[in-house]
Amino acid sequence: MNKKYVASNTRLQLQSGSTSGPGLVCSTSGPRPAQWNFPSAMITRKVGAALAAGCTVVVKPAEDTPLSALALAELADQAGIPAGVFNVVPCSREKTPSVGEVLCTDPLVAKISFTGSTATGKVLLKLAADTVKKASMELGGHAPFIVFDSADVDKAVGGAMASKFRNSGQTCVCSNRFLVQSGIHDRFVEKLGRAMDAELRLGHGSEPDTTQGPLINARAAEKVVHQISDAVSRGATVLKGGRRRDGSFMEPTLLTDVTTDMLCTREETFGPLLPVIRFDSEDEALAIANASNVGLAGYLYSQDTSQIWRVAEALEVGMVGVNEALLSAAEGAFGGVKQSGLGREGSKCGIEEYLEVKYMCLGGLQV
Known part of the structure; x- marks a missing residue:
């Protein structure tokens, strides 16, 4: 067990890894399964910190990407990590709630760490409450992307492309609401549309020119279609894309004339939909950006x-x-405020999530 001491005369403060059993449980169910968008990275940045703190781990991977977790377990075995230290418990979507309940309520589990939807995170926190477990949660995001009149428009367009369309918009920190000040709004939209035409290619991942693949499943594509339909019904204009192709392929979509009453501005999309909202003042942009119960990026x-x-x-x-x-x-503290979660991953903060502080006051020693 790793220990960290802070000494002042005869008073010691100790931070130690859990010794009461598995110190990490990754569990998921609900509308946005955990870890499937970057399945190896989501596991390793939790497990790395936990193992460094002296904890054993039980990983419950997302139902859509169990093989990544099992491959990591095989690599852990090849690396010489002892049996029983890194454990994987895959299961079907139907059994996820019951498996998650066991992992979150068993008294041998000292800590849970979860990446996924806010709704599922709340369920897991309630389950963990009976045994007062430590918990860290990286939950839903709804990131604003604000472009002010003084911005370098070309750089802002490049940033919008990278932030929105990486992994076909399936990242928790990808921008969801694009707020562009009136003075540069039209120029930004024009250049963004040209960039989408020039740089984005929808297709099979084995094709060398492909930049946008399918979404994770049909439900994800249906959500994007629903948000587009809602926006159009409320007055939005589709400038690019807007259609669902075969299966879960979704065209990268650019919307303008977007207002804050539309679904795409009120809930996370997790797909290649880019809605642009025009604003006039800094205060207006901040009011729109902060009008959300989540706050990740x-x-x-x-x-x-x-x-x-x-x-x-x-x-x-x-x-x-x-x-x-x-x-x-890796050196940045990753995490959010409001209902985007609890705790941080990465940086020096990440390992703190798997340590307990113990204060010892020593006296009576003859030295």
Whole structure:
């Protein structure tokens, strides 16, 4: 068991890994299964910190991507990690709730860590409450992407392309609401449309020119179609895409004339849909950006240093990209505020999630 001491005269503070059993459970059910979008990375950044803290782990992978977890278990065995330290429990979608309940309620489990939907995270927290387990949750996002009049429009367009269409829009930190100030709105939309035509290719992953593959399943495609239909019915204009192809293939879609009463501005999409909202003032942009019960990531493009600091401080999110669209890094503290979760992964903060603090006051020693 790893220990960390902080000493001041004869008073010691100790941080130690759990010794009471498995220190990590990854469990999921519900509308957005955990870990399937980056199945190996989502597991390793949890498991790496847990093992470094001296915990054993039980991983319950997403039903859509169990083989990645099993491959990691095989690699762990080849690397010499002892049997019983890294464990994988795959199961069907139908059995996920019951398996998750066992892992979240068993008293031998000291800690749970979950990546997935906010709705499922709430269920797991309730299950863990009876045994007062430590819990870290990386839940839903609804990231705003704000482009101010002072922004470098070409860089903002490049950032929008990277943030929205990476992994076909299936990332928890991808931008979901694009707020563009009136002074550059039309220029931004025009250049973005040209970039989509030039750079995005929908097709099979084995084809070298493909940049956009299918969504994870039919339900994901149906959600995007529903959001597009709702937006159009409320006055939005489809400038690019808008159609579902065979299976779960969804055309990258650009919407304008978007308003805040549309579904695509009120709930996470998890697909290649880019809705653009026009705004006039900084205060208006912040009001729209913060009008959400989740707060994982946010992005802003501006060349005004004072504005950058004001807006970055005011955004109610756990991570902010300033003139940068890809903000995940091993040294960065990954996590959100509001109903986007609890705790952090990565950076020095990540291992703290798997440590307990014990304060010891020593006296009576003859030295």
